[in-house]
Amino acid sequence: MKILESKSISKYFTDPVEFQVLKDISFDIEKGEFTTLVGKSGSGKSTLLYVLSTMDTDYTGKLVIDGQETGNMTKDELAGLRNEKIGFVFQFHYLLSDFTCLQNVMLPALKLGKLSNKEIEERAYQKLAMLGLSDQALKLSSKLSGGQQQRVAIARALINDPLIIMGDEPTGNLDSNNTRIVFDIFQELSKNYGQTIIAVTHDDDFASKSDRIIELKDGEVIRS
Amino acid sequence: MNINAQIAKTYIVTNKKLTGVAVAGVVLGMSIYIFMNSMLLGFDKASSKSIFKTTPHIRVYKDDEISRPLVSSNGKKMLLINPKIVPAKNTIINPGLVISSIQKMKDVEIVTSQVNANIFYNSGKSQITGLCSGINPEEADRMYAISSTIVEGSLGALKGNPNGILIGSGVSDKMSLRVNDYVNITSSKGLNKAFKIVGIFKTNNSVIDKTKSYVNVLSAQQLLKEGNVYVTDINVNIKNPDDAEKIAIQISASTGYKAEGWRQANETLMAAQRMRKIIITFVSTTILLVAGFGIYNILNMTITQKINDIAILKAMGFKGNDVIRIFVTQAVSVGIMGVIGGMMMATLIITLLQHIYVGGDIGYFPITYEVTKYIQGIVVGMVITFFAGYIPAKKAANIDPVEIFRR
Ligand SMILES: Nc1ncnc2c1ncn2[C@@H]1O[C@H](COP(=O)(O)OP(=O)(O)O)[C@@H](O)[C@H]1O
Numbered sequence A: 001m002k003i004l005e006s007k008s009i010s011k012y013f014t015d016p017v018e019f020q021v022l023k024d025i026s027f028d029i030e031k032g033e034f035t036t037l038v039g040k041s042g043s044g045k046s047t048l049l050y051v052l053s054t055m056d057t058d059y060t061g062k063l064v065i066d067g068q069e070t071g072n073m074t075k076d077e078l079a080g081l082r083n084e085k086i087g088f089v090f091q092f093h094y095l096l097s098d099f100t101c102l103q104n105v106m107l108p109a110l111k112l113g114k115l116s117n118k119e120i121e122e123r124a125y126q127k128l129a130m131l132g133l134s135d136q137a138l139k140l141s142s143k144l145s146g147g148q149q150q151r152v153a154i155a156r157a158l159i160n161d162p163l164i165i166m167g168d169e170p171t172g173n174l175d176s177n178n179t180r181i182v183f184d185i186f187q188e189l190s191k192n193y194g195q196t197i198i199a200v201t202h203d204d205d206f207a208s209k210s211d212r213i214i215e216l217k218d219g220e221v222i223r224s
Numbered sequence B: 001m002n003i004n005a006q007i008a009k010t011y012i013v014t015n016k017k018l019t020g021v022a023v024a025g026v027v028l029g030m031s032i033y034i035f036m037n038s039m040l041l042g043f044d045k046a047s048s049k050s051i052f053k054t055t056p057h058i059r060v061y062k063d064d065e066i067s068r069p070l071v072s073s074n075g076k077k078m079l080l081i082n083p084k085i086v087p088a089k090n091t092i093i094n095p096g097l098v099i100s101s102i103q104k105m106k107d108v109e110i111v112t113s114q115v116n117a118n119i120f121y122n123s124g125k126s127q128i129t130g131l132c133s134g135i136n137p138e139e140a141d142r143m144y145a146i147s148s149t150i151v152e153g154s155l156g157a158l159k160g161n162p163n164g165i166l167i168g169s170g171v172s173d174k175m176s177l178r179v180n181d182y183v184n185i186t187s188s189k190g191l192n193k194a195f196k197i198v199g200i201f202k203t204n205n206s207v208i209d210k211t212k213s214y215v216n217v218l219s220a221q222q223l224l225k226e227g228n229v230y231v232t233d234i235n236v237n238i239k240n241p242d243d244a245e246k247i248a249i250q251i252s253a254s255t256g257y258k259a260e261g262w263r264q265a266n267e268t269l270m271a272a273q274r275m276r277k278i279i280i281t282f283v284s285t286t287i288l289l290v291a292g293f294g295i296y297n298i299l300n301m302t303i304t305q306k307i308n309d310i311a312i313l314k315a316m317g318f319k320g321n322d323v324i325r326i327f328v329t330q331a332v333s334v335g336i337m338g339v340i341g342g343m344m345m346a347t348l349i350i351t352l353l354q355h356i357y358v359g360g361d362i363g364y365f366p367i368t369y370e371v372t373k374y375i376q377g378i379v380v381g382m383v384i385t386f387f388a389g390y391i392p393a394k395k396a397a398n399i400d401p402v403e404i405f406r407r
């Protein structure tokens, strides 16, 4: 089953000069696939991921997520879709600094509002434990190291059991041990729970162990 | 608690300094708004109260008539016209009928006739000019609360005593007269009569205290060498003094005599009152607006600080309206805290002022806790805080998260 379809997606930046950052990108991603997105710096990986995550709507082409054509959805509908179906780990911007780690992880679930506060808290503790952060749960997120914050962000991306988890260099700030832990989690989620992973990475080892590699070069897919 | 409210609460609590400054701004604005507007009302009440000590709500009298040409011109130009005051008596014909017809009108509380006479007070060699009002003591007391101003003797002693007189404290001081002394009065008609002082009043309005005296209507008629149907003024008090002008028009229409409301009779005072109102309203509203700008600024700052948070929230699926709710909740919470603080502060200021003695016929600082002004302050304060929050929140809602993440 196709969970995400990208159909000739193109995107231009006009500032400072017009240039095409994404060139006619087409691929399908199957449910449960663990895909890595690789390419040199500046090749358009982050830009593509923003488009695929529905946050950036300024492109041409078609994006279908879970059978839904996103092109004709309103901003609010897209927000709802992100909340329920997509978990996102950003490249640099991780957490709300005024909140504890636990609260950060709980936020998307509180917004979704499908479970009681107590259930959400339990789940959040579970996710934090999975990433080895149980003891940090009640600390203010700004008091954690960069690597710890990134792991909290991963826990948060998992809280609503999203269909797709997208990460922009989700292990970029982690040591090899934690990178392995995150890889194992992603693998388990895709194998056992059928969740789809799309992760940008510079780590060749990480990429080579994934199910599928999509490589970008100057905004074009050169391998998929 | 809803998640948006929870986020707003966290921002309020973690940003205590900014919250504190914003709340302080509203407290100040609110308290000054309530206090100044209460003061305005207090001033107005005090000034009407002092007016009503000597002026009825409505005065009915016969106006001077201007002579008209005997032959109408039929559109042609008049050659000889010489308008003059008709030398008619300024008296109300058949006052009893006029009084009883006014008494039947709606909202009318007291109707009493009065005869005013310009007089001289003589005692030994000294002589002072003054005004003697012939009144019906009971009715006049209800109208002007004369008995509350009596410092010696009593109003009761005037009842049914054609030789009794009540004089102002200024008159008594100047002529060193005491209760039970006699004062000789000369009227403008040249009539001389000795009155026995039954009481001395002090209104604290020095012009009145130095000139005015009260006698029975009958005695005043006698001073003017007139009979007992001679009445110059009919004074009317009504339920709500604010309706005076409206009811005066009705009285005028139904009796044919000129009826003048107290505002018309005190035009200068009213003009001063209006000016005071404009200034105070302007100043107090401006201060409240400035407090609103404070909230606006502080919220703008918070939003700039939290732009990263907003981007993350939107990426996680918070909608534009959620973002607006978060920041409007923050602004409104600041508003509520400020409004409560402002009400307490205003109450404190008013309480303190009430204990300040300013003297004159005013006494203590004329200010009371005006519930309507409190309510007005709450409404105006909350509306201003809402918009001070809504405008920046609206901007925050339009933040494009991708743009933030690309930085
Ligand atoms: N807001 C922008 N305006 C213009 N050019 C941009 C903007 N953001 C990124 N770019 C350019 O687009 C290209 C792709 O950027 P990006 O997607 O961040 O690459 P990657 O994540 O693969 O390193 C780069 O050449 C970058 O300079």
Ligand SMILES: [Mg+2]
Pocket: A045, A046, A047, A091, A168
């Ligand atoms: Mg990038």
